[in-house]
Amino acid sequence: MEDDDAGGGGGEASPPHAGSAAAMAGAGRDIAASPTSSRSVTQTVNGSHRFVIQGYSLAKGMGVGKHIASETFTVGGYQWAIYFYPDGKNPEDNSAYVSVFIALASEGTDVRALFELTLLDQSGKAKHKVHSHFDRSLESGPYTLKYRGSMWGYKRFFRRTALETSDFLKDDCLKINCTVGVVVSTMDYSKPHSIHVPESDIGYHFGTLLDNQEGVDVICNVAGEKFHAHQLVLAARSSFFRSELFEHESDEEKNEVDTSNEIKEIVIDDMEPKVFKAVLHFMYRDNLVGDDELSASSSDCSIFDTLAGKLLAAADRYELPRLRLLCESYLCKHISVNSVATTLALADRHHAMELKSVCLKFAAENLSAVIRTDGFDYLKDNCPALQSEILRTVAGCEEECSSGGKSQSVWGQLSDGGDTSGRRVRPRV
Known part of the structure; x- marks a missing residue:
């Protein structure tokens, strides 16, 4: 009987699920995971x-x-x-x-x-x-x-x-x-599957919403020129507009459904229309207007009068910190000996701390040329405290370089307009 149990006849006497388990084991070998690798x-x-x-x-x-x-x-x-x-x-x-x-x-x-x-x-x-x-x-x-x-x-x-x-x-x-x-x-390892996710296109879609004027519910009156926009977008992007549009409403007004077709209008009297248009561009698209627009206003005029300078002021006024950083980055790329002093004053006025830091260092490193510019004269007349900050930056740079022997000449340059040899220098006109 034991020989019979061990032979083929014993197979028929086995429980039905035993054969199924063997089949599953074989199938498991067939569908084993692909080998992986790393390097x-x-x-x-x-x-x-x-x-x-x-x-x-x-x-x-x-x-x-x-x-x-x-x-x-x-x-x-x-x-x-x-x-x-x-x-x-x-x-x-x-x-x-x-x-x-x-x-x-x-x-x-x-x-x-x-x-x-x-x-x-x-x-x-x-x-x-x-x-x-x-x-x-x-x-x-x-x-x-x-x-x-x-x-x-x-x-x-x-x-x-x-x-x-x-x-x-x-x-x-x-x-x-x-x-x-x-x-x-670094560790390089095999990835059996991957799906590429493109960059966010939310700015494109919101920009299209602004261009097509779909669902606009607020008018911004800027020096008589009217811009249609969306209250929720403005409020989401700027705490200033959120306060202006919603925080003055009572609880009853917030819960009411507006059945009228009247569009709310707000007046903005501290900005030019072209500047507000650039602000709207940022609020919907999350980037600056094109370089051609920014640079068009940059030649032969004060940094305060450029579109980038006015945008920086608007970003500070309307609580748009990312716009302020974008403007700082743009202005940083265009710093020169002739513009650094007024750019420093602009940055200080509108709390652009990173731009201010760059200007201070640039002015300190090029002081003998900067003190001959009209912009440095502007600091003397309007922002004397910034001259002291430039001096402290110069002193810090000298300590870092451990080169010595420059502090006295720097003091002379700031105090009487002399160059590094003590001679008087006529400011450029």
Whole structure:
């Protein structure tokens, strides 16, 4: 009987579900999930910065271990700076060499990176002096910087006597290119399915709603010119309009259904029609009007009279913080020696803090030219406190660069209009 149970006859005596389970197991093998894969990829995120050192001969003698620092630049999520030591970093070298280093200027732990320093040949022969980690094998791998202030570079980058008679120095100017490659590791893995989602088009649809005038229920009277809009859109975008349109209503009025066909009208008496049109464009489309419209009003007129300047004022008045930032970004790209002082005054007046910060730094870095402009005279007459802020910014920049010897000349420039040698300078007309 045991042999019969083990043979084919025993199969018929088995419970009906036993065969079904075996079939399901076989089917399970047939529909097993596709194999997955992953891959670790280690590579460098690269970025470059050019550091121009103008007035090399004046920088000499500042002292061993003292440096001139470049502006910080970002690569791989970290801040970096180039340090140039005109008298060398190593006291033992007795100022016989100039030193050049790349420093980690932000917080970081065990940041691994590759570096390249290039002293540019300014003769046009392209015989640059290059020290590079890139494109060569490294016995111990990339260099590791363990904390903020860690540096990589050369104490004996170039002998000073040779540098001063070379084609690397031209018109008392040196040019150094720096490339940083931060080592990053990412995980690449297979994705069986993915669906691309396009960018939001809500601004297009709301803009169409404004263009077609569908369902408008409010008129904005701006200097006699009337603009039709939608109360809910205005209220959603601006707390000023929300208060103007709804917060004065009683509870009964809010709950009432308006059966009349009358359209509410509000009067705006502190803005030009073309400016309000640009404000409406932003409120419906969430971006600025085209550059052609913004730049059309920018030539040969004060920054206060440009469309961008007036839009910034409107953004502040009507509580549109994103519009204010967009205007700040636009104006930031057009800062010049001649416009920075009045742009600073505009930013200060309308609480554009990021634009103000950029203007202060630009003015501090170009002070000897800025003090000769009509805009600087405008600050003297209308915004004297901003002159003090420029001075404090200059002092801060000098401390960061540790270059010294400039504060006295800056005081002279601000107090009596003199240049860096103390001579009087006639303002431009």
